[in-house]
Amino acid sequence: MIKKIAVIGSGVMGCGIAQSFAAQGYPVAINDIKQEFLDKAKQTISSQLDFLVRFGSISMKQKSEALTRCSFTTNLEQAVKDADWVIEAIPEVIEMKWSLYEKLNKLAATDAILSSNTSTFPLSLLIKPITQRSRFFITHFFNPAHLVPLVEIVKGETTDTVQVDEVVRMLKEAGKQPVLLKKEVNGFIANRLQTALMREAFALISQGVADPQDVDRAVTEGIGFRWAFLGPTRIADLGGLDTWKRVFDNIAPDLDKSTGAPELINQQVAAHLLGAKTGKGLYDYDGETVHRILEERDQAFVQLAKAKS
Ligand SMILES: NC(=O)c1ccc[n+]([C@@H]2O[C@H](COP(=O)([O-])OP(=O)(O)OC[C@H]3O[C@@H](n4cnc5c(N)ncnc54)[C@H](O)[C@@H]3O)[C@@H](O)[C@H]2O)c1
Known part of the structure; x- marks a missing residue:
């Protein structure tokens, strides 16, 4: 014990x-x-x-x-x-x-x-x-x-x-x-899922489909809004697996399949634009903004935990 x-x-x-x-x-x-x-x-x-x-x-x-x-x-x-x-x-x-x-x-x-x-x-x-x-x-x-x-x-x-x-x-x-986990796998479960999504997010920005703000909004106001309560397999079941078969067959061929860090990340790292820690990444930051973002994040997480319980 x-x-x-x-x-x-x-x-x-x-x-x-x-x-x-x-x-x-x-x-x-x-x-x-x-x-x-x-x-x-x-x-x-x-x-x-x-x-x-x-x-x-x-x-x-x-x-x-x-x-x-x-x-x-x-x-x-x-x-x-x-x-x-x-x-x-x-x-x-x-x-x-x-x-x-x-x-x-x-x-x-x-x-x-x-x-x-x-x-x-x-x-x-x-x-x-x-x-x-x-x-x-x-x-x-x-x-x-x-x-x-x-x-x-x-x-x-x-x-x-x-x-x-x-x-x-x-x-x-x-x-x-x-x-x-039922067996060992590189990146475990959550980081594999997160990395798969991130790869496509960076590809969409690089292809000029959307800017970082709109990619983030599509997650926080769309798929991520649902994910705190319904995981992807439950969403597939609720949407209908026949529908999801068509989604995969139509979209999967177009998805990014690169096997290393996205080119956009490589360029930012080479220019030492590392995100919040250097004051500029995909967004611009100053010390106060980072503090505010983290405080708002934690406040939202506390509220989400209450909503989930
Ligand atoms: N930061 C994240 O988001 C995150 C998320 C999940 C898992 N992890 C993993 O958690 C681990 C820690 O990450 P972190 O972000 O907290 O690192 P960190 O650098 O913030 O903290 C590590 C701490 O360990 C101390 N330390 C170093 N050698 C030590 C020793 N021999 N004995 C005692 N203390 C020692 C350092 O002084 C430091 O304070 C890593 O394995 C990391 O991959 C990190």
Whole structure:
């Protein structure tokens, strides 16, 4: 039974993951390599909780209780020694992850579950340095992890299914929506779907069919409006599979089939126009605009979560 959690890496994802569980009553030990990163993480979690208070999702009392349940330490041994589940959320660099796992082999309790929040590495690669392989699998959260419910789970042939079941049970209890993949596949489910859509979005812009604003509007006001409640297979069933056969047969031959990054992205990257972080990408930004967009996004996600529940 999972009673205590350790989150290793207190960046974008680590903060959201830790906050999700602390808000649900679990003590969470958060570890990073420098105290200044942990100080920043504490501030981030506190202001994310403030945001939930402001929009009526939690009370002030719940906020301070959640914060009290978070402990912050640069000492890995201290963070993991009595954790029942250790979640790794450090950068997507395989050598860094392997080096951490070698330490976890020795420092984590022998019956603790270990999981990685990797977005791209296959389990078969990640698991190489793990000595007790039955307890290691992938739990892939989505950004912002404290607001988005989906967690994709990838297990391997050697994974102990009892431990996976325990994580699934616990995630559901914490208000998450776990999806267990039946087999390993590059990009898991959601990022494959998202990448397929993005490829066509960039192709439409490059072909001069629409500008980025109208491509985005077609998603947020059309297909995306439905997708928060009805997934693509349900939509196909409701529309009629005979209708969808004609849609595929008529449109699929024209869809973009490139196998690398879209040319438009390559050009933007070469010109160092990387999006919000450089002030210009497909849209123009300044610091204040980015802050406002993120605040509006989080507010909309809170309302969407309420609507869905
Ligand atoms: N950012 C996203 O949108 C997103 C979404 C899903 C999954 N992921 C995955 O989650 C993982 C973390 O991504 P992120 O965006 O939070 O990264 P990040 O760079 O924001 O944070 C990583 C943190 O890990 C810390 N760290 C590095 N080495 C460490 C070590 N040995 N021990 C403890 N802490 C260490 C860093 O100091 C940093 O604070 C990656 O595997 C990434 O692919 C990211």
